Amino acid sequence: MIQLYPAHAAEALEFNKIARLLKQKCRTDAALERVEELRFHTRIDFIEKALLQTSEYKAILTSPDQIPNDFTRNVQKELKLLSVSGGVLNGEQLLAMLNLSINMRDILQWFKKNNELFLTLRALTERIVYEKEIPALIGSVIDEAGNVRDSASRELMQIRTEMASVRQQLRKTFEGVLRKLNKLGYLADTSEGFLNGRRVVAVLAEYKRIVKGILHGESDTQKTAFIEPEETIELNNEVYSLERAEAREVQRILALTTATLSAYHPQLDSYYHICGLFDFIRAKAALALDMNAVMPRLSPHPGLHLIKAFHPLLLLHNKQQNKPVIPLNIQLDKQRRILIISGPNAGGKTVSMKTIGLLQLMAQAGLLIPVDENSEIGVFKQIMIQIGDTQSIEHELSTYSAHLQDMKYFLDFANGKTLFFIDELGSGSDPNLGGAFAEAIVEELAHKHSYGIITTHYLNLKVMAGKVAGIMNGAMAFDEAKLEPLYQLTIGKPGSSYTFAIAQRSGLSPKIIDRARELTQREHFKLDKMLLQTEQQSVRLDDKEKRLDKLIKENEKLKKSYEELSDKEKIRQEHATLRLQNAVKKEELEYLRDTERKFKQIIHDWKKTENKQEVINAAENVLFHRKQVNANAAAAKKADKNYEPTGNTPQLGDLVRNTVNHQVGTLTELRDKKAIVKIGNMPFTVNIDEWMTVRRKAKPTQPKK
Numbered sequence: 001m002i003q004l005y006p007a008h009a010a011e012a013l014e015f016n017k018i019a020r021l022l023k024q025k026c027r028t029d030a031a032l033e034r035v036e037e038l039r040f041h042t043r044i045d046f047i048e049k050a051l052l053q054t055s056e057y058k059a060i061l062t063s064p065d066q067i068p069n070d071f072t073r074n075v076q077k078e079l080k081l082l083s084v085s086g087g088v089l090n091g092e093q094l095l096a097m098l099n100l101s102i103n104m105r106d107i108l109q110w111f112k113k114n115n116e117l118f119l120t121l122r123a124l125t126e127r128i129v130y131e132k133e134i135p136a137l138i139g140s141v142i143d144e145a146g147n148v149r150d151s152a153s154r155e156l157m158q159i160r161t162e163m164a165s166v167r168q169q170l171r172k173t174f175e176g177v178l179r180k181l182n183k184l185g186y187l188a189d190t191s192e193g194f195l196n197g198r199r200v201v202a203v204l205a206e207y208k209r210i211v212k213g214i215l216h217g218e219s220d221t222q223k224t225a226f227i228e229p230e231e232t233i234e235l236n237n238e239v240y241s242l243e244r245a246e247a248r249e250v251q252r253i254l255a256l257t258t259a260t261l262s263a264y265h266p267q268l269d270s271y272y273h274i275c276g277l278f279d280f281i282r283a284k285a286a287l288a289l290d291m292n293a294v295m296p297r298l299s300p301h302p303g304l305h306l307i308k309a310f311h312p313l314l315l316l317h318n319k320q321q322n323k324p325v326i327p328l329n330i331q332l333d334k335q336r337r338i339l340i341i342s343g344p345n346a347g348g349k350t351v352s353m354k355t356i357g358l359l360q361l362m363a364q365a366g367l368l369i370p371v372d373e374n375s376e377i378g379v380f381k382q383i384m385i386q387i388g389d390t391q392s393i394e395h396e397l398s399t400y401s402a403h404l405q406d407m408k409y410f411l412d413f414a415n416g417k418t419l420f421f422i423d424e425l426g427s428g429s430d431p432n433l434g435g436a437f438a439e440a441i442v443e444e445l446a447h448k449h450s451y452g453i454i455t456t457h458y459l460n461l462k463v464m465a466g467k468v469a470g471i472m473n474g475a476m477a478f479d480e481a482k483l484e485p486l487y488q489l490t491i492g493k494p495g496s497s498y499t500f501a502i503a504q505r506s507g508l509s510p511k512i513i514d515r516a517r518e519l520t521q522r523e524h525f526k527l528d529k530m531l532l533q534t535e536q537q538s539v540r541l542d543d544k545e546k547r548l549d550k551l552i553k554e555n556e557k558l559k560k561s562y563e564e565l566s567d568k569e570k571i572r573q574e575h576a577t578l579r580l581q582n583a584v585k586k587e588e589l590e591y592l593r594d595t596e597r598k599f600k601q602i603i604h605d606w607k608k609t610e611n612k613q614e615v616i617n618a619a620e621n622v623l624f625h626r627k628q629v630n631a632n633a634a635a636a637k638k639a640d641k642n643y644e645p646t647g648n649t650p651q652l653g654d655l656v657r658n659t660v661n662h663q664v665g666t667l668t669e670l671r672d673k674k675a676i677v678k679i680g681n682m683p684f685t686v687n688i689d690e691w692m693t694v695r696r697k698a699k700p701t702q703p704k705k
Contacts, residue, residue: 002040002364005384005409010040012387013357013421017313018287018367025283029074030276035283040364042381044300050366052120055295057278057285058368060118067121068110069278071103079272082258082265088251089258091146097261097268098138104271105130107278121281128274131267141257148250156249163242170235174199177229186211188224198236200226284367291315293368296375302417302451304360305331307372311355312362315370328352328489336472337451338442340465341489343476348487349455350387350423352476356453357385357421380451382418384410386425407441414445420452425461435460446470635662643694650675656691664694 004010019035026032041047060067075096081087082097089097108130111122141152150157174192178201181187186207193200195216203211205218208225214233216226228236261268287293291312308327318325326348330339341349359369363377386406410420425438435458442461445452446468454461465473477488639662643655650656650667656677657664668683669676675688 002042002380003382004040005382005413006406009383009385010361012385013354013361014313015358015361015365018358018362021290021316022283022287022367025286026279027072027283028276028279029076030273031280031283034276034280038365040361040383041366042364042379044298044379047364047366047379048298049120051295051298051363051368053124053281054284054288054366054368056118056121057281058288060121061282061285061289065110065114067278067282068106069103069275069282071100071275072279073099075100075272079265079269082262082268087258087262088255089261090254091142091148094138094142094254094257094261095144095146098135098142100268100271100275101131101134101138103275104128105132105135107275121278124274124277128270129267131264134261134264134268137257137260141253148253152253153249156246156253159242159246159249163239163246166235166238166242170199170232170239173235174201174229174232177201177231181211190224193226195226197240198228199232200228202226288368291370293370294373295368296363296371296373296377299376299378301378302380302419303331303333303376303378304356304451305333305376306356306359307375309355309359309372309375310370311351312358312370314351314355326487328355330356330474330489330491332451334449335470337449337470338446339453339472339474339491340442340461341453341455341474341476342457342462348476348489351487352489353421353423353453353455354387357383357419360419380417380419382413382415384414384418384420385422386410387421387423404437410450411441411444411448414448414450416449418448418450418452420445420450422452422454425454425456425458439464442471443468638662639664639694642697644697646693646695648693650688650691650693654693655695657694658686659690659692667691 006012010016019038023032023035026035041050057067073096075093078089078093078096081089081093108125108128111118111125141148143149148156150160178187178192181201181203184207186203188202188204190202193202198214198216200216201211201213202224205223205225208215208227211227212230214228216228218225291310292315293312307329309329310325310327315325330352332339341352343349359371360377360380360383362369364379369375369377384406386403407422410422414420425441438456438458439460442454442464449470456462462473465471472491473493474489474491475493477490639657643657643664645657648654650670652667652670654667655664656667663679665677665679665684667675668678670688673688675686675691676683677686677691678684
């Protein structure tokens with residue numbers, strides 16, 4: 001696993017917010033547990049497998065044929081009961097096991113139907129053994145509602161049959177009592193009810209001593225008494241006895257079924273975990289769809305090349321607000337390991353840095369990232385960050401002291417497989433001294449061949465990027481005319497802090513701004529002004545380049561139109577030539593495929609038949625196609641009739657004859673061993689070695705009659 005410094009590095013890069021979004025996509029507790037256990041891998045095979053799984057599931061989510069992974073219940077309790085001797089699952093729990101088994105069957109059938117597709121996902125099911133006995137066992141005992149079937153045992157069938165008969169008798173007897181009491185006028189408004197599991201009649205309180213039976217209670221107003229009629233007492237006792245017998249038999253059946261099912265505990269446990277794993281991958285794929293994320297190319301070595309990279313959280317937020325996001329392009333490799341980003345405050349330096357760090361963490365956690373698919377991600381074994389105020393009240397450390405402690409850790413442990421992020425290096429101290437320390441720290445990190453991003457306002461760091469190998473400058477673009485940041489990272493040049501421009505934008509008094517210019521060191525101000533002018537010139541050049549590109553495209557379009565108008569006949573002939581060549585290539589391809597098939601059959605026949613001559617004859621028919629031989633013979637006869645060889649070396653303008661198919665044409669151009677022969681009106685590029693010079697035979701004179 002990757003080493004992070006400090007411990008909250010992932011949170012500082014906002015990976016916890018990505019994990020929170022991922023949890024919202026999960027449908028199962030098993031998937032949620034996997035999100036909680038997300039780790040940042042350093043083995044490229046682990047990373048590649050996780051990314052491929054997510055990429056394949058993303059493709060499935062965009063198709064109408066979805067993986068039938070609909071089981072979302074947490075059955076860990078049920079699985080634990082199955083593994084414990086004497087554990088008993090109730091009907092609802094057994095039904096859950098049945099649904100889990102059926103869900104696994106449907107998934108396996110789906111992959112079988114989509115054979116040779118989604119191979120990385122399919123590999124997850126290779127060791128899954130589906131036991132059809134599981135649904136057969138549970139289905140024979142439990143119905144669709146989770147109740148034990150009457151047919152689960154002979155005893156249960158007998159008990160329930162007898163119970164139905166007694167209940168019918170009880171109903172008839174009770175209804176007879178109700179009619180009698182109603183006729184006598186003893187019944188209350190609510191004529192019947194259930195108390196203590198017994199069916200009772202509701203009679204007016206003044207008649208409670210007249211009605212024979214067992215008094216079970218009275219209403220709150222004591223105006224109604226609830227009496228179990230004497231005629232139904234024995235029948236109620238019999239029903240109660242049968243219900244207890246039913247419960248004992250149901251419990252026995254459930255215990256027996258659970259004991260039998262426990263033999264399949266390993267399979268059911270694997271079903272549960274694979275369903276949870278598929279839900280976890282589905283959640284990653286769904287999140288990837290939201291942020292238009294893809295799988296980048298992977299490299300086992302440190303480094304990265306991000307093309308059109310977006311900060312995932314900013315992308316999702318602006319997507320809801322219907323606002324654009326400016327992507328960034330950056331490459332860190334062995335020759336350019338450290339990027340120093342400068343530019344104005346609130347110009348996007350920290351966001352750019354966090355974008356790179358967050359995308360690196362996501363990729364090494366197996367999550368697709370919002371970049372161009374041609375981007376490349378390397379594997380780092382350490383990620384170190386120093387972002388924000390790390391002042392410690394408990395340890396009485398100032399911001400700069402805490403900053404230096406972080407830098408000490410960086411310098412002690414950073415190596416060629418480290419990716420670091422430092423926000424505002426050297427801040428919190430005297431500008432000159434802080435700048436000197438910052439320069440020394442960057443030199444040492446470069447010496448250790450570490451990779452990293454540094455944001456700064458120090459001019460000496462911007463200057464050293466052009467002197468120390470492996471360090472490059474980057475600038476956040478700023479529109480000085482509008483006094484607005486453009487949030488666009490440009491690699492290869494430093495950026496101005498736009499201190500005075502931002503001060504002017506904030507409405508500060510011109511008198512104060514002018515006085516600050518006077519107090520600023522002349523060299524410092526001169527260099528910052530040069531940076532500002534360079535950056536603005538670059539922005540203007542970019543605009544001019546865009547306009548020039550537009551003009552070039554328009555010119556190309558006009559040129560193309562002119563060529564089409566001026567050379568229509570030539571283009572028509574070229575198209576005709578291409579069509580003819582394509583037709584020839586197609587015929588050759590079909591001939592080769594047919595020949596391959598025939599040779600396979602010849603080899604098969606050679607092994608099986610004893611008459612080898614027949615096989616040889618068949619091979620000759622394939623190798624020397626009779627029709628072609630006859631055609632060539634006819635062409636040769638015609639050529640011999642009209643032309644005779646000269647034996648001369650081919651020269652421009654000569655008549656030449658092909659030695660294979662005997663076609664005759666005019667040699668119009670020579671290019672070493674290649675030549676252009678015009679047959680009729682069609683030019684063909686040929687090998688000159690396959691042609692000989694000929695001349696037309698003189699026609700014999702006809703004798704006069």
